[in-house]
Amino acid sequence: MRTTAALGVAIALSIGATAPANAITNLLTSDVGYSGPGLNLSAFQNGNYNFTFGPITVDQYTFTAAPGGGGNSGLGSVVGQGSYGLNGNGSFGGDAVYIGVDSATGYAQLMLNGGPVSQLGFFMNYAAPPFGDDPTIWALDALGNPFASFDLATLAPISTPGGFNEFEFRGISSDSADIYGLRFGGSYILVTGTANGEVIGGVPEPATWAMFLLGFGAIGFTMRRRRAGAKLMARLA
Template identity: 30%
Template sequence: MGGVSGSNWIIQSGSNGAGADPAVGGQGDPYLSVLGGGTANFLFAGLSQLGLDYGSADWYNSFVLTLSNGATRTFTGQDVINSPPANGDQGASRTNGRLTFTAEAGTSITGLALSSSSNSLEVDNFGVVAAVPEPSTWAMMLVGFGGVGFSMRRRKVTYRLAQAA
């Protein structure tokens, strides 16, 4: 996972006017807080899964995934908790939890943009799973390994010429 870019985000711990530690996972460790009007962007080499703890989900928070095929998928805080309405409660289990995104077959997750149009969206404890090669890639690797094995097993044949006496 690359570094974070964007604007109006901070790394902090504890709870204050700029955010609250997500009420799940290992509390007390540093977490990222995207402040009002801010965006935090992450780039990845290609993931099949991306997980994170989120806090204070609200309708104005968004998670935008970028996929290897160029498509994007956007989820708001309201999409994440579904029902009842997202209200950003800092301690409620319905607005704080673990979120896992899984790439569709044939694609991988290459980016994540977190944004909040008001104060704030908190995330912590990222977990990633690297993309698994496609079946055709596995087949090519197996053929390659087989070829290497065959060439290593092949014996050199040496012919001796009979010397005339």
């Protein structure tokens, strides 16, 4: 049974940040009991990479990205689908839709358009060293400045060697509704809305429809057999 873990208390203030007074924040390592907003990337389920620095609207957020050293394309972060490798933490592609920071030192962020919350987190994974040594998430204030940060590699490492489309939940909670967005970076890092990267409410694949029809057929056959059995018992009574 998974439990929501609060690993450490951080008040990591950045220069110039307008952090909430006496903000107490915790690192979330599970979505059990999570009450914050989700991330629906169905609008980007098109089978192609979309490189951008933003700003663009992504679900209920405004997405922006900052370049960093060691980027593959120099075109910005990935928002969409495509094959993506994270060194020792497996590979990603197929039906997975995600935001990928295309740099070992840059970052991306999602600012809420509907106001602050007390919890914010997503499913994510990141590249094992040496392709980014400092995977980090930050809580952002109303001006987009970080007021709390957590080093994932130290506090809540993600290890999925040889996995395919495997994400783990990471987020930040606060003692009050003062989180306006989440920043993630310091490594090649992917962020998505579900544990396998598939979009919420996606259209089932043809094979899935076939399984649905097979299931409904089996249910109908069972019900017909039960009715026939009931009639036979009534005649014998």
